[in-house]
Amino acid sequence: MNTVPDEQEPEQATAQKLELSDDKQLLDVELIHHFLSQHSYWAKGISLERVVVSLENSLCIGAYLGKQQVGFVRVITDYATYANIKDVFVVPEYRGNGISRELMRFTLAHPHLQGLRRITLTSTGARGLYEKFGFTALQHPETYMEIHNPGVYQKQSK
Secondary structure: OEEOOHHHOOOOOOOOOEEEEOOHHHOOHHHHHHHHHHHOOOOOOOOHHHHHHHHHOOEEEEEEEOOEEEEEEEEEEOOOOEEEEEEEEEOHHHOOOOHHHHHHHHHHOOHHHOOOOEEEEOOOOOHHHHHOOOOOOOOOHHHOOOOOOOOHHHHHOO
């Protein structure tokens, strides 16, 4: 685990240091599933099984205070040319303490994500945070296409 240096440590009510790690063994899968399925707008209703598969096939970074997970980032990548940052969240009671900033700093500095041609993400509410790390609107949005099925998780749970 990597402890955030004191000069970059988020201001927090607790004396515990924020630790960031890509060790999947530390992930609180139940917490991640609960947040995504109940509190996110992008994965509402996602099954535990689908979350587990997504974790197994992605670079995952957790933020921890002691043994408690308080934040998460998942990165879909080929580790050579491209990465897509997904599922970024901080547990609501820990927001406002700089944890999302530290998650992004740690993620973008990750050794497996260096030298990539493109890193993307989608966001509706945290654009200001991501802009601080160099993210911009698509240069040529007309070149991007998608198949978007926003209700897929609700359909599968019925």
